[in-house]
Amino acid sequence: MSLQVKIINQSTNPLPHYATSGSSGMDIRANLESPITLQPLERTLVPTGLFIELLEGFEAQIRPRSGLAIKQGITCLNTPGTIDADYRGEIKVILINLSKEEQLIQHGDRIAQMVIQKVEQVSWHEVEALSETERNAGGFGHTGKI
Numbered sequence: 001m002s003l004q005v006k007i008i009n010q011s012t013n014p015l016p017h018y019a020t021s022g023s024s025g026m027d028i029r030a031n032l033e034s035p036i037t038l039q040p041l042e043r044t045l046v047p048t049g050l051f052i053e054l055l056e057g058f059e060a061q062i063r064p065r066s067g068l069a070i071k072q073g074i075t076c077l078n079t080p081g082t083i084d085a086d087y088r089g090e091i092k093v094i095l096i097n098l099s100k101e102e103q104l105i106q107h108g109d110r111i112a113q114m115v116i117q118k119v120e121q122v123s124w125h126e127v128e129a130l131s132e133t134e135r136n137a138g139g140f141g142h143t144g145k146i
Ligand SMILES: O=c1ccn([C@H]2C[C@H](O)[C@@H](COP(=O)(O)OP(=O)(O)OP(=O)(O)O)O2)c(=O)[nH]1
Pocket: 062, 078, 081, 082, 083, 084, 085, 087, 090, 091, 092, 093, 094
């Protein structure tokens, strides 16, 4: 499936792209005038310079990169971040430093990845009871017990 998604890039960074033919996400980069230093447990909103127009029925998810998480302890605080189809503002990424050392984020660093997905909206049908199932209300480690 090939979809045309409109994008404005107000950055010197290249447009996001799929690194391999099987990639789910495209890495997105920080668009910074000066580097950001993140202290342990500090969070910050990082601009990307990207503005997108999704088709109705789609969303973009902003997800962490595993390499950044394991090497630097940096992740997205609100993962997965939701970019609504009707959002026209700049895509920004909420990063948090979960390591014990300060971490540097520089212009052009690949700070997260963006996955475009289909989404459905529902309408509620309010009822008195829900259907019975084998699980019913069991959860939170309910299965496998003797
Ligand atoms: O990581 C993110 C998450 C959100 N957004 C933008 C796009 C999204 O469409 C909008 C609103 O996001 P969300 O619904 O998560 O935030 P909210 O706190 O519910 O704000 P709002 O009341 O504006 O929906 O903010 C980003 O740029 N990056």
